[in-house]
Amino acid sequence: ILNVEQSPQSLHVQEGDSTNFTCSFPSSNFYALHWYRWETAKSPEALFVMTLNGDEKKKGRISATLNTKEGYSYLYIKGSQPEDSATYLCASNSGYALNFGKGTSLLVTP
C-alpha cells in the first residue's frame, strides 16, 4: 500500500489569508492523485482528480498542482473564508483503491 503523507497536520488562518498544503506520495506506479474536502459530521467530497505530471486544476478559490516525478501535490486556497474550514485529504491510487493521507485540518476564523 502506497504511503501518502500530508503536511501540515493542522492549520489556523485568518479570513482573507491564502494558504497551501502539501501531499507527498511514492512516485513509482503512479496512477492518479485525488483531493477531498471533509467537513465535520459529513462525508468526504471530491475536489480534484489529477493524473498528468504538471497538471493544475482549479475550482473557485481552490487550486491544485501535481508533480508525479518527484511525488508531490500542493493544494492552494486563495482568500480563505470560514466556510473553507474542513479537513483536506489527499489520496493516491494503490492499484485497487485510494490510499488516503491523514489530512490537513484547516480552521479559518473571521
Added chain:
Amino acid sequence: DTAVSQTPKYLVTQMGNDKSIKCEQNLGHDTMYWYKQDSKKFLKIMFSYNNKELIINETVPNRFSPKSPDKAHLNLHINSLELGDSAVYFCASSQQGVGGYTFGSGTRLTVV
C-alpha cells in the same frame, strides 16, 4: 436522491454479536469500497469490489466479509464483533479509472 446511502447510521451492539451494514449506490458506478475510519480520523481501505473482482486488504480480519448481491450494493458483514471494531465505516463508489469517489455518510459502530 442520495447517491451512496448506508444503513444504519448508528449501530450499538454487544461483543460477540454478528452485524451487517448495508450500502447502496444509484450512480451506476462499477466499483464499490469499504473504508474504516480509525480513532485519528484516518481512512483505511478494507475492500474494493467490482462485478469482476473482490480485493481484500490483507490486514482486515476474516471476521469481516463483503457481500454484493448486485453492482449497486455492497454490504459489510462482521462476525464475532470485538471492542476494537468500534469505528466509523464508510462506503464509497466510483467508476473505475474515471473521476473521484462518492462516499456514503458513514455508519458509527460501537461495540460494548
